[in-house]
Amino acid sequence: MQSTVIGGNAPERRVAALQELWRIDGRGRSAADTWQPLDEARRTQAVSSAMTIGEPGWFAPRSLYGPLWNPFGNPEPSSLYDSSPLEGRLRRLVDFDLLNHGTTRFSATAVDIETGAEIVYDNRSHRFTAHHLRAIGALMPVFSPVELEGRLVGDAGLSTNLPLDVVMGARADRSVLCIAFDLLPLRSGRPESLGAVASRTQDLIFATQSRRAIAAWQAIFAERAGREAKESITLLHISYADQDREVSGKAFDFSRASASARWQAGHKDAERALAAIAAKSLPLGEPGLHAYALGSGEGDSPRLQPIDAKLGPVLA
DSSP states (O other), X not given: OHHHHHHTSOHHHHHHHHHXXXXXXXXXXXXXXXXXXXXXXXHHHHHHHXXXXXXXXXXXXXXXXXXXXXXXXXXXXXXXXXXXXXXXXXXXXXXHHHHHHSSSOOEEEEEETTTOOEEEEETTTOOOOHHHHHXXXXXXXXXXXXXXXXXXXXXXXXXXXXXXXXXXXXXXXXXXXXXXXXXXXXXXXXXXXXXXXXXXXXXHHHHHHHHHHHHHHHHHHHHHHTTTOOOEEEEEEEEOXXXXXXXXXXXXXXXXXXXXXXXXXXXXXXXXXXXXXXXXXXXXXXXXXXXXXEEEOSTTOEEEEEOXXXXXXXXX
């Protein structure tokens, strides 16, 4: 969704459009949120509210209240919630003519629900609509899969949560810097409550996909190195790790204060990533695949950790 808003708005309008998408007010955590138990209660209430009555402009309950409950008359396969309201929100925030015909290339992945095939939609060959984007974000069984061009498709997070193949498999004739953002961390402390266990389960379901995707491409480039391949890709992997205040069910927390706090965390990570690039800390232009994770150094300084992902299990 965020990439759509960026690509579908002029540069001077992008930040405002993103803030409108997430209802960001720029203040981040309020003074009342500084006490952890109070912030946890606020976030939990936001999750409970969204799961019970939906989130205006995003989704509304559907089969959550029984198989006959279908307020929008949605003919798509059954789901807990109906994401039809999202289409109107996207049409209001995104200039689809600009997204489809502008200078920014936009690709998005989905999965064919019937065959399991991964599908890439690209604005060089497809015309995106709000319907496409709702389909690409249809994570079952929360949201129903959507029919596109004769195929029933859903969120590719079911199979490829970090779709590196679009970039890594392009065989570019020049060096590439790929900055990949992950919303869920691979590493975390030990969970100490049932809610923390549930939250950590969600993290691992998706973050381990990213590890395997990076490992697979490192193996491919290692094999190509033996054939003196000249391709050069530098991968900078940024994970949203500042999740101490998130609660179980965090994906349903659309509250303004939580969105603002996430916005600030992402802004800080982006600043550190740009600082690392400006300092020429990354090996840009060198043959092969060079993968790094962005970590925290002293103060706000960036720390780059080489990624050496391995395919297969790690022996104890």
